Amino acid sequence: MKWGFAGYGRIARKFEESLSHTDHEIVAIASRSGYDRVKAPTKAYDNYDDLFADKDVEIVYINTTHNSHAPLTIAALNAGKHVLCEKPISISHESALEMVEAAKRNNRFLMEAVWSRFLPAYRKVMDLISQGALGEVKQISADFGFRMNPEDPKERLIDPALAAGAIWDVGIYPISLAQDIFKDDPIEMSTSAVLSPLNVEDRCAILLGYGNQRIAQLSCAIDLNTINDATITGTKGHIVMKNFWMCESFKVIKDDGEQSYELPMTSNGLYHEAIACADYIRQGLTESPYMSWDHSLQLAKIMDQAIKQCRS
């Protein structure tokens, strides 16, 4: 697979490392601030349009700030490229829908890069749940929190103009876990947030109620290092995922005992979503069964509502 990067920041460097464990190639990188760091033979562009016009690029990895995901993705799709877009796919359900329409119109692959869903341990958890290991899942708790450096003037998580805030940056992971298991739209939501001086969530708790007595208790933070675990509880037992969003080990706990699983990731884990994208494109698919357009749209809708509640 021949990749082009739109943006060359922190996560792009990690994706580059993961791609070095594959037979894929990064043929070009477009970065307004970092094009001079690109090493030959990879082509360097100082603007994104030249990247989208490059005939050697098959798939574009959008890894810029959240506010720019929709316009860049649509431009790449309209230029005939497949797209892997970093999370969150966009900053509104409406613009996410426009991105999906662009993928459909151009018959190109589009996926939101929720990389956790492709990790071997995560896939094993989903297999066990679908095989009924927990009975009926009734409750999920999941948390993702880290402490950013609020003194860093370049920190994209501070500036509302760059779509800052805990929900879009890390809250998406616990919401994604709950949606991947419960699948339905929640029927109730309540939130409680600690807001920054610029009125974006530094920390947030989200309680989602679903039909059939199912509940998700989710939390996220960019001002505090939190536990980062998830517990999935069913009528027959629990699964406890250590560091659930970068999961390599988990336990299945039942009345008659517990079983531990260790399933390491390759490289820094982004490897697994990269390999999956290439497989889908080779098969002629335009979306992933593990991170479908409907799932991205559902996540966008929930985040729209949660952010509206928190910031009002």
Ligand SMILES: NC(=O)c1ccc[n+]([C@@H]2O[C@H](COP(=O)([O-])OP(=O)(O)OC[C@H]3O[C@@H](n4cnc5c(N)ncnc54)[C@H](OP(=O)(O)O)[C@@H]3O)[C@@H](O)[C@H]2O)c1
């Ligand atoms: N999958 C994961 O584990 C993971 C982890 C971290 C982040 N992410 C996601 O990846 C994306 C990028 O995150 P990152 O941490 O890599 O971001 P970053 O290093 O701060 O920046 C990424 C790119 O965004 C543009 N940018 C950054 N700060 C900017 C500013 N102040 N004004 C205008 N443009 C700016 C730059 O584009 P140019 O290169 O063109 O200058 C930069 O290369 C986000 O969507 C984030 O949620 C995913």
